[in-house]
Amino acid sequence: MKKRNIFVKNHPLSEAKEKWLQALEAKHFGDGIATDSVSVDDSLGALIAEPVFAIHSSPSYNAAAMDGIAVRFADLASASEAFPVRLGQNSFVPVNTGNAISEGFDAVVMIEDVHYVNDNEVELANPATPWQHIRTIGEDIVATELILPEGHRVRPIDQGAMLATGVTEIKVRRPPKVCVIPTGSELVQPGRPAKPGQIIEFNSRILSGYLNEWGADCIPGHPLADDPEQLRKAIKKQVRENDIVVLNAGASAGTRDYTADVLAELGEVVIHGVAIKPGKPVILAIVDRTPVIGLPGYPVSAILTLRLFVRDMIYHFMNMETPKAQFTEAVMSRPLASTMGVDEFVRVTLGRVDNALIATPSGKGAGAVMSLVRADGLLTLPVGSEGVGAGEKVQVELLRSLTEIESTLVFIGSHDNILDVIANQLHKQKPVIRISSAHVGSMGGIMAIRRGEAHLAGTHLLDEKTGEYNISFIKRFLPDVPLQLVNLCYREQGLIVARGNPLNIAGFKDIAEHNFSFINRQNGAGTRLLTDKILRDLAIEPDSIRGYSHEEYTHMSVAASVAGGSVDAGMGIRAAAVALGLDFVPVAEERYDLIIPLAFRKMGKVRTVLDLMEKDEHFHSQVPALGGYNLRDCGKVMYEQK
Numbered sequence: 001m002k003k004r005n006i007f008v009k010n011h012p013l014s015e016a017k018e019k020w021l022q023a024l025e026a027k028h029f030g031d032g033i034a035t036d037s038v039s040v041d042d043s044l045g046a047l048i049a050e051p052v053f054a055i056h057s058s059p060s061y062n063a064a065a066m067d068g069i070a071v072r073f074a075d076l077a078s079a080s081e082a083f084p085v086r087l088g089q090n091s092f093v094p095v096n097t098g099n100a101i102s103e104g105f106d107a108v109v110m111i112e113d114v115h116y117v118n119d120n121e122v123e124l125a126n127p128a129t130p131w132q133h134i135r136t137i138g139e140d141i142v143a144t145e146l147i148l149p150e151g152h153r154v155r156p157i158d159q160g161a162m163l164a165t166g167v168t169e170i171k172v173r174r175p176p177k178v179c180v181i182p183t184g185s186e187l188v189q190p191g192r193p194a195k196p197g198q199i200i201e202f203n204s205r206i207l208s209g210y211l212n213e214w215g216a217d218c219i220p221g222h223p224l225a226d227d228p229e230q231l232r233k234a235i236k237k238q239v240r241e242n243d244i245v246v247l248n249a250g251a252s253a254g255t256r257d258y259t260a261d262v263l264a265e266l267g268e269v270v271i272h273g274v275a276i277k278p279g280k281p282v283i284l285a286i287v288d289r290t291p292v293i294g295l296p297g298y299p300v301s302a303i304l305t306l307r308l309f310v311r312d313m314i315y316h317f318m319n320m321e322t323p324k325a326q327f328t329e330a331v332m333s334r335p336l337a338s339t340m341g342v343d344e345f346v347r348v349t350l351g352r353v354d355n356a357l358i359a360t361p362s363g364k365g366a367g368a369v370m371s372l373v374r375a376d377g378l379l380t381l382p383v384g385s386e387g388v389g390a391g392e393k394v395q396v397e398l399l400r401s402l403t404e405i406e407s408t409l410v411f412i413g414s415h416d417n418i419l420d421v422i423a424n425q426l427h428k429q430k431p432v433i434r435i436s437s438a439h440v441g442s443m444g445g446i447m448a449i450r451r452g453e454a455h456l457a458g459t460h461l462l463d464e465k466t467g468e469y470n471i472s473f474i475k476r477f478l479p480d481v482p483l484q485l486v487n488l489c490y491r492e493q494g495l496i497v498a499r500g501n502p503l504n505i506a507g508f509k510d511i512a513e514h515n516f517s518f519i520n521r522q523n524g525a526g527t528r529l530l531t532d533k534i535l536r537d538l539a540i541e542p543d544s545i546r547g548y549s550h551e552e553y554t555h556m557s558v559a560a561s562v563a564g565g566s567v568d569a570g571m572g573i574r575a576a577a578v579a580l581g582l583d584f585v586p587v588a589e590e591r592y593d594l595i596i597p598l599a600f601r602k603m604g605k606v607r608t609v610l611d612l613m614e615k616d617e618h619f620h621s622q623v624p625a626l627g628g629y630n631l632r633d634c635g636k637v638m639y640e641q642k
Contacts, residue, residue, distance in 0.1 A: 072107070409455050487636045
């Protein structure tokens with residue numbers, strides 16, 4: 001019969017964690033990001049390993065948004081109830097929702113507004129506007145646009161967005177493969193009757209569930225009998241096939257606990273015994289560069305030690321930060337004594353009475369599974385504590401969330417391609433910061449700041465009288481808002497034209513004189529104001545620009561319209577032209593700034609963005625490569641209002 005083991009040392013918890021971390025680092029555990037290429041169809045729930053960009057625009061053609069007929073809007077200019085317009089068979093085309101719009105047609109009339117005189121002739125009583133009821137190329141997603149940033153977890157809607165733009169395969173972070181091996185000759189599988197002395201094996205399911213919840217790829221193994229040779233063979237096999245191996249039971253000092261001896265024979269036992277309750281006999285070892293963790297057999301001990309020593313390993317392998325524990329202050333409902341010499345973890349339930357959150361121990365015993373099922377939190381009684389008294393305030397780590405606060409940075413205002421770069425960089429932060437952006441133009445951003453709806457607003461409004469950007473508009477519309485105006489970039493604005501500029505467009509005069517088609521930006525956009533200024537300087541009437549009233553909301557949408565052949569030219573930034581392989585006719589360099597209310601200036605999310613702008617070398621190399629950007633004043637405060 002095997003003699004009882006004697007623990008070499010019950011390491012203090014902090015010392016055990018530090019020693020284990022050093023051992024893992026020495027073996028380069030989790031260095032680098034393991035990736036797999038998977039089809040988008042199979043990517044649900046996966047973590048994206050690199051940013052995903054649209055291959056094609058969606059829609060990829062001008063599509064009918066309604067059932068009806070495609071027409072030329074100019075043919076209906078004089079239509080009215082009193083004098084309806086009749087169109088012959090060559091002047092309209094019947095369409096259903098989603099049909100491609102034939103070349104030469106630029107509007108759709110809804111079927112309910114169409115009166116068929118006969119099979120080949122219709123009568124219409126209302127005029128049409130350019131591109132009414134037509135989904136233009138890139139209305140939803142524009143080719144090269146960022147669909148999903150690195151580190152994003154794929155949802156069903158994300159799969160649809162990727163497939164809609166031609167993305168069929170992506171790289172995802174490979175989760176660590178983990179094997180959980182339950183040990184014990186007394187174990188029987190669930191569903192079988194347990195005789196006296198036998199135990200239904202459920203620990204492996206619990207442990208595998210937590211491991212998978214944390215992001216691992218884990219399937220519970222079959223139980224092993226208490227036999228050192230079986231254990232030896234199983235460990236040798238599993239360390240070859242997995243990134244982490246977890247053994248459950250056999251870690252203590254009983255006569256049938258062989259785990260520590262076998263691990264010492266096959267590799268290095270880093271820790272055997274930690275001064276915690278429950279979970280004292282945990283084993284931390286490395287065999288052939290693979291971490292092997294021996295957990296106690298009692299379920300609560302196994303779960304707590306898995307949480308203490310393995311959870312961080314899973315997140316590290318995935319290049320993610322372990323979620324920070326959430327704590328709340330509570331009042332103990334009754335006195336609780338502690339065990340001297342160990343860190344003790346007490347399961348508690350929480351309930352609100354009047355204005356106080358009351359904590360009550362949910363049960364004792366390392367085998368009391370229901371104490372964890374019922375538990376709302378964990379109370380840690382550190383080494384040296386004598387316990388807590390009734391009515392004493394304590395800090396409880398939450399196992400059930402009281403609230404979930406999204407870490408979201410709200411950006412409203414002028415569109416710029418740099419926002420995609422920032423969004424991707426912020427998604428790589430730990431913790432992740434998300435950007436919620438709305439492209440409503442510079443004036444829309446200023447109004448959002450005025451209403452207190454945004455942390456940041458992008459603006460590039462030129463004051464024609466002073467030649468200064470943004471400041472006069474801030475003084476006019478935000479006179480009582482303490483804020484800073486921080487430069488993001490200088491960028492080239494100009495005419496986006498087809499590749500090779502086949503029409504030889506050199507400026508707005510060519511567009512007006514040759515009746516080339518144009519696509520404009522919406523009212524309130526800085527680009528629209530710049531366009532209007534240029535037209536005034538050139539004494540060109542807006543009505544002489546065909547398509548002046550046809551508006552888009554982003555530079556990329558303008559570029560997509562040019563790329564799709566819907567229009568001959570549009571006003572936008574060089575980066576949009578570069579992204580879609582188009583030509584660009586420079587018109588002006590403009591300053592693009594961020595409006596930041598002082599109330600948000602020191603907010604962590606905002607500070608992270610400013611640090612990125614001021615210090616991040618990758619950002620400063622990536623942005624100019626987009627084309628047409630200069631970061632000479634990036635991060636500089638251009639104006640402050642208190």
